[in-house]
Amino acid sequence: MxxxxxxxxxxxxxxxxxxxxxxxxxxxxxxxxxxxxxxxxxxxxxxxxxxxxxxxxxxxxxxxxxxxxxxxxxxxxxxxxxxxxxxxxxxxxxxxxxxxxxxxxxxxxxxxxxxxxxxxxxxxxxxxxxxxxxxxxxxxxxxREFIFDSVEKVAMMLDADLDMFNKLKRHDISLILHIQPATLSRVLNRLKRNKIIDIMQGKVTILDTIALREIGND
The missing domain is CATH 2.60.120.10 (Jelly Rolls)
Known part of the structure; x- marks a missing residue:
C-alpha cells in the first residue's frame, strides 16, 4: 500500500x-x-x-x-x-x-x-x-501498582484485555501485574470456583462480566 x-x-x-x-x-x-x-x-x-x-x-x-x-x-x-x-x-x-x-x-x-x-x-x-x-x-x-490488591489486578486485566491475557504466558502476566505466579494461580482458581470465569486448556473465558467488574470497582 x-x-x-x-x-x-x-x-x-x-x-x-x-x-x-x-x-x-x-x-x-x-x-x-x-x-x-x-x-x-x-x-x-x-x-x-x-x-x-x-x-x-x-x-x-x-x-x-x-x-x-x-x-x-x-x-x-x-x-x-x-x-x-x-x-x-x-x-x-x-x-x-x-x-x-x-x-x-x-x-x-x-x-x-x-x-x-x-x-x-x-x-x-x-x-x-x-x-x-x-x-x-x-x-x-x-x-494497578498502588491501590489494587492481587485479585483486583487480575480482574482488571481480564476485563480490559482478555485476548492479551490469553496470549501471554502466566509467568509474563505475573511480571506485568507484579504478583507471584502462585498468587496468580490462586486468584484464577478462586474466580473459577466462584463461576466468574472458566478455564479450558489454559484459556480463560468470562462467565460473569458484571461480577468481574464489581471486583475491580470495590
Whole structure:
C-alpha cells in the first residue's frame, strides 16, 4: 500500500480531505521493524511523530536494579509518541518503547505536522483524544501498582484485555501485574470456583462480566 492509502485507512486521519492527506503523505514515511526492536529509550528526543499502523508495542521503564517495569501496551492504529507539551519543537519520551510483534510504523515530521495541521486546527481533537486515552492508561497503571490488591489486578486485566491475557504466558502476566505466579494461580482458581470465569486448556473465558467488574470497582 502507498503512504497515502495507509493514512486514509487510519481512523485518526479520517477527517482530512484528499489534498490534506496528500500533504501529510509528503512529510511522512513508513517503516517496518521486527519484534523486540526498541523504537526509543526513556528521555530520547525525536523529531518524528510515530503511529503504530500494525503490530504491538509495549512501554516500560528500567529500575535501579536493571529490572524491567512494564507500563502498558500500545495497539495498532494508535499514537506511539508521547506528547507532554504541544509547544515543544521535539518529542521527549517518558518511557522505553519496544515492539512485541513485527510492526509497521507511520513516521511524520513533527515540526511540519504542527505547521500544516495543528496550527491550522486540523487533527487537534483527534490528538487530544489520543492524549486522553494515554492518561487513562496511566491512571489504570497507578491503580494497578498502588491501590489494587492481587485479585483486583487480575480482574482488571481480564476485563480490559482478555485476548492479551490469553496470549501471554502466566509467568509474563505475573511480571506485568507484579504478583507471584502462585498468587496468580490462586486468584484464577478462586474466580473459577466462584463461576466468574472458566478455564479450558489454559484459556480463560468470562462467565460473569458484571461480577468481574464489581471486583475491580470495590
Amino acid at each position: 502507498s503512504i497515502k492509502s495507509i493514512i486514509e485507512s487510519l481512523s485518526f486521519f479520517s477527517a482530512l480531505s484528499t489534498q490534506e492527506v496528500e500533504l501529510l503523505a509528503s512529510i511522512s514515511a513508513i517503516h517496518s521493524y521486527s519484534s523486540d526492536y526498541v523504537l526509543y529509550y526513556e528521555k530520547d528526543e525525536s523529531n518524528n511523530l510515530l503511529f503504530l499502523i500494525d503490530g504491538l508495542a509495549k512501554t516500560y521503564k528500567i529500575d535501579k536494579h536493571s529490572n524491567e517495569i512494564f507500563l502498558y501496551y500500545i495497539y495498532k492504529e494508535s499514537l506511539i509518541s508521547e506528547i507532554t507539551d504541544i509547544n515543544d519543537e521535539t518529542l521527549t519520551s517518558f518511557s522505553n518503547v519496544a515492539l512485541v510483534e513485527d510492526s509497521q510504523i507511520l513516521s511524520i515530521d513533527y515540526q511540519q505536522f504542527k505547521k500544516h495541521f495543528l496550527e491550522k486546527n486540523l487533527l487537534c481533537l483527534e490528538l487530544v483524544n489520543e492524549i486522553s486515552s494515554r492518561s487513562q492508561k496511566i491512571e489504570s497503571l497507578i491503580n
